[in-house]
Amino acid sequence: MIVRIMGEGQVEVADSHFPELNKLDDELLAEMEGGDEEGFRRTLGALLDAVRRLGTPLPDDALEPSELILPAADAGLDEVREMLSDDGLIPG
Amino acid sequence: MSGVMKRMGMIFRAKANKALDRAEDPRETLDYSYQKQLELLQKVRRGVADVATSRKRLELQLNQLQGQSAKLEDQGRKALALGREDLAREALSRRASLQQQVSDLEVQHQTLQGEEEKLTLAAQRLQAKVDAFRTKKETIKATYTAAQAQTRIAESFSGISEEMSDVGLAIQRAEDKTAQLQARAGAIDELLASGALDDQSGLGSKDDIQAELDRLSGGTDVELELQRMKAELAGGPSAQQQAIEGGAQGNGQQPQAPHRFDKQ
Numbered sequence: 001m002i003v004r005i006m007g008e009g010q011v012e013v014a015d016s017h018f019p020e021l022n023k024l025d026d027e028l029l030a031e032m033e034g035g036d037e038e039g040f041r042r043t044l045g046a047l048l049d050a051v052r053r054l055g056t057p058l059p060d061d062a063l064e065p066s067e068l069i070l071p072a073a074d075a076g077l078d079e080v081r082e083m084l085s086d087d088g089l090i091p092g
Numbered sequence: 093m094s095g096v097m098k099r100m101g102m103i104f105r106a107k108a109n110k111a112l113d114r115a116e117d118p119r120e121t122l123d124y125s126y127q128k129q130l131e132l133l134q135k136v137r138r139g140v141a142d143v144a145t146s147r148k149r150l151e152l153q154l155n156q157l158q159g160q161s162a163k164l165e166d167q168g169r170k171a172l173a174l175g176r177e178d179l180a181r182e183a184l185s186r187r188a189s190l191q192q193q194v195s196d197l198e199v200q201h202q203t204l205q206g207e208e209e210k211l212t213l214a215a216q217r218l219q220a221k222v223d224a225f226r227t228k229k230e231t232i233k234a235t236y237t238a239a240q241a242q243t244r245i246a247e248s249f250s251g252i253s254e255e256m257s258d259v260g261l262a263i264q265r266a267e268d269k270t271a272q273l274q275a276r277a278g279a280i281d282e283l284l285a286s287g288a289l290d291d292q293s294g295l296g297s298k299d300d301i302q303a304e305l306d307r308l309s310g311g312t313d314v315e316l317e318l319q320r321m322k323a324e325l326a327g328g329p330s331a332q333q334q335a336i337e338g339g340a341q342g343n344g345q346q347p348q349a350p351h352r353f354d355k356q
Binding site: 022032067069 | 095096097098099100101103
């Protein structure tokens with residue numbers, strides 16, 4: 001599955017790694033919904049590290065749609081919450 | 093998966109589709125796609141040409157090497173005839189090395205020929221696909237244009253399109269106004285007829301001149317009545333008749349009438 005880390009590029013991660021990533025992802029969602037900024041930052045860092053470690057980067061000129069998207073490493077909790085609100089990532 | 097990754101991915105895709113939907117004219121997309129296919133075909137053809145060029149270059153090299161090889165064989169034969177076995181040996185060993193190069197090139201030549209055939213076949217297949225796509229594209233474009241035109245016609249007929257609805261509104265407004273005026277005129281006629289409303293137009297109205305004339309004629313009637321009664325008291329019907337006629341004649345020549353008019 002192809003995952004995009006915003007601001008970094010795309011990484012191809014084998015499906016077998018997803019249980020591990022899912023755990024972190026669910027944790028991240030819970031922390032975001034609970035407003036735990038510190039936990040959110042820590043888990044986001046861990047998730048991004050795991051994706052980078054387990055995946056193979058795609059070349060910059062590859063034209064593949066991403067099935068999953070992750071916020072940039074420096075994204076804040078409010079910023080991500082705003083991205084996931086009804087307006088979405090692209091206004092309009 | 094239900095976390096942040098999935099949700100962000102879904103939002104991205106939804107937005108991208110929306111942006112595409114807004115921008116996309118199917119005809120343009122088809123033309124673009126066709127353009128891309130033509131470019132691909134062009135690339136494949138260029139590939140075929142490149143391989144063919146390499147193959148020809150190899151053939152030239154092979155011919156050259158084979159020429160040299162034949163020359164060395166000839167030289168070896170001549171050297172032997174002249175009793176120079178050493179020279180003949182040298183010539184034959186060079187020839188052997190050339191023959192090795194020739195056989196290597198021949199393998200390359202065969203590989204290139206195989207690739208060229210494959211590419212030519214691929215180009216032919218692609219050409220057929222592109223042709224089929226062009227036909228289909230034109231059909232779809234024509235259908236789309238026709239559907240668009242039908243929609244426009246249908247909208248015009250039902251007055252949905254903007255211009256038609258404007259015209260419709262203008263007509264409606266004109267009709268409303270006419271109906272309103274007609275209703276008002278009808279109501280005024282009725283009110284005038286019933287006497288509830290004074291006719292201010294002056295037509296058929298009783299102005300003060302007429303009122304004075306009526307009053308005068310009314311007065312004349314009284315005078316005539318008086319004269320008639322006096323005549324009855326005084327004598328016979330002839331006298332009465334004379335009195336009436338005289339009164340009637342005298343009506344227009346009432347001494348008071350000009351005097352009254354002068355006062356107006």
